[in-house]
Amino acid sequence: xxxxxxxxxxxxxxxxxxxxxxxxxxxxxxxxxxxxxxxxxxxxxxxxxxxxxxxxxxxxxxxxxxxxxxxxxxxxxxxxxxxxxxxxxxxxxxxxxxxxxxxxxxxxxxxxxxxxxxxxxxxxxxxxxxxxxxxxxxxxxxxxxxxxxxxxxxxxxxxxxxxxxxxxxxxxxxxxxxxxxxxxxxxxxxxxxxxxxxxxxxxxxxxxxxxxxxxxxxxxxxxxxxxxxxxxxxxxxxxxxxxxxxxx
Numbered sequence: 001x002x003x004x005x006x007x008x009x010x011x012x013x014x015x016x017x018x019x020x021x022x023x024x025x026x027x028x029x030x031x032x033x034x035x036x037x038x039x040x041x042x043x044x045x046x047x048x049x050x051x052x053x054x055x056x057x058x059x060x061x062x063x064x065x066x067x068x069x070x071x072x073x074x075x076x077x078x079x080x081x082x083x084x085x086x087x088x089x090x091x092x093x094x095x096x097x098x099x100x101x102x103x104x105x106x107x108x109x110x111x112x113x114x115x116x117x118x119x120x121x122x123x124x125x126x127x128x129x130x131x132x133x134x135x136x137x138x139x140x141x142x143x144x145x146x147x148x149x150x151x152x153x154x155x156x157x158x159x160x161x162x163x164x165x166x167x168x169x170x171x172x173x174x175x176x177x178x179x180x181x182x183x184x185x186x187x188x189x190x191x192x193x194x195x196x197x198x199x200x201x202x203x204x205x206x207x208x209x210x211x212x213x214x215x216x217x218x219x220x221x222x223x224x225x226x227x228x229x230x231x232x233x234x235x236x237x238x239x240x241x242x243x244x245x246x247x248x
């Protein structure tokens with residue numbers, strides 16, 4: 001902490017009274033003060049934004065401002081996004097993950113999976129930058145699989161952006177909804193395969209699989225459905241693409 005102690009009254013002078021001060025120097029001093037104040041204010045705003053809405057959202061917004069063309073999606077990805085019935089928030093999140101539709105070999109490399117058993121896609125978080133990779137179906141008849149995969153990976157990005165409090169609140173809800181899934185249901189094997197040895201990713205996988213493939217007539221818990229509704233306008237239509245629609 002610095003204290004200012006004024007000198008004797010007769011020794012204090014205004015800048016304009018300083019014989020070494022010129023109009024140009026005076027303008028420079030004032031400009032420096034203004035820029036310093038503006039920089040301090042900007043830092044304060046960014047700090048508050050990071051605390052209130054989270055670093056990922058702030059970084060995404062900054063990237064959209066300073067990276068022209070960043071928001072462009074390929075026609076193929078746009079077609080998948082339309083069939084996934086994304087909300088405005090869902091589309092913005094998709095844009096921020098810079099999704100790519102690539103062949104299976106590229107997916108295996110990006111997702112760090114064996115080439116002989118590649119996934120249909122993955123969500124990769126590197127620092128504060130997220131990416132989504134989706135495998136291009138070799139058979140056009142399997143195009144709906146790419147839509148389901150895109151929605152699934154988008155939900156991983158959505159889960160990563162949730163606050164700690166939201167994740168804590170959703171944990172028991174996800175566990176309860178998974179318990180309603182039959183023991184021999186293939187989706188359980190899919191979750192187990194996706195988790196592998198990374199137990200910390202279990203809730204994210206449950207969140208992604210349930211949200212992209214399962215719709216119940218009586219719905220999920222209201223708080224869980226509310227989260228999904230932030231990203232999809234029609235989850236019934238989305239889940240129907242996976243070939244399942246639970247009625248229990």
